[in-house]
Amino acid sequence: MTLSVQIKGIKDGLLITLGEGDWGEVQEALLAHIAERASFFQGARVALEVGNRILNAADLGGLRDKLSDRGVILWAVLSNSPKTENTAQVLGLATRLSIPRPERVKPVDTNLPGEPTVLVARTLRSGFRIAYAGHVTVIGDVNPGAEIVAGGSVVVWGKLRGVVHAGAEGDEKAVVCALELVPTQLRIAGHIAVTPQRKGKSNPEIVRVVNGQIVAETWNQK
Template structure:
């Protein structure tokens, strides 16, 4: 099933990417579901919305703003291709034109930002031989160079890598993957915005609770291995499985998981 709304953490913060071809009401409903699933993790966040080639109709921009405001979030800017940017600008009673000069250094290669609007509209252009996916980077990653102790809680919209252990009573919530170069005994939630392809990996996985997107499990008691071979958790056939990590891991291959329900 096609993902209509994707959350990406990048150097500018959190970007929400909307499917440009799907019905807007379907996109809005999925956005509201993902915001609800995130709970209060994103409260107070400023977000950018990437429309792609979507041309917003009257009332749709307000609907997006309302969805974010319901979670105390602020719509920081709108990004779109040429047709989408002009549509948004017309809704804001402005106009968008692509200048001949190079983009401003702070905006990034291939971007132009119209800063005269209350909500900035950013139009990007791509050479014909490039795909739009090349413009959107993969999730950004935060590196934590210490053990995460009981009572500590880490939330990041991209990937989280821990150089240390995650102790019982600690929590890590990530919009992307969670990688721990040690033993994981706390609570993990990868793919917090609904990404079922996210994984949780550690030298030893002994979580009190492990969630990927909307799927929840925990490692069975007494089933912990004494080997130091890394382990990985992923969603397979609607359940979370935990298995030994193999180099060249294919998330769509079938493996022998050690548990999950």
């Protein structure tokens, strides 16, 4: 049996989802995975999703100590079991993830026409999340595991390889632009695509909703 350990970047650190299997074996698989990528996990804050498992204080406390020995902080346990959830709370662990809503920004009076926009001049690495009510512009790459949620459009002056949601409050006129578009997942308003329809290869692209479908086209920057 193959033991499944899935890792995803979230606002508060990393979300690790443990697949089915014996608790001891799954735990060892997780620790082995962390050991293989020790530099990546060093100092990481981890939320652990354990499914329907019923775990006691010794199970969770023991894993927390082992993770701590490896420089990893266990701060939350997500479970479908009320007993496991109660045990996590007794140990001082959170049992819910915080999901911040995009901040609503009041328009600023100006002589120039425009809309609220945030500029991020850096590469967004795994675990980094931006949530903003207006447009988002990134000068740099968006790596796998990073996420952008924007009420308006998203422009990436670099490689877009993470998760992006433009028009998050329902704006189907929002677009996503990138110099290289290879997202893990892309959404515009209520439409979703893992791999948008493409035209051309390795060219800057713009993605928009056309007739209810997400379509990628060559980005003409003129």
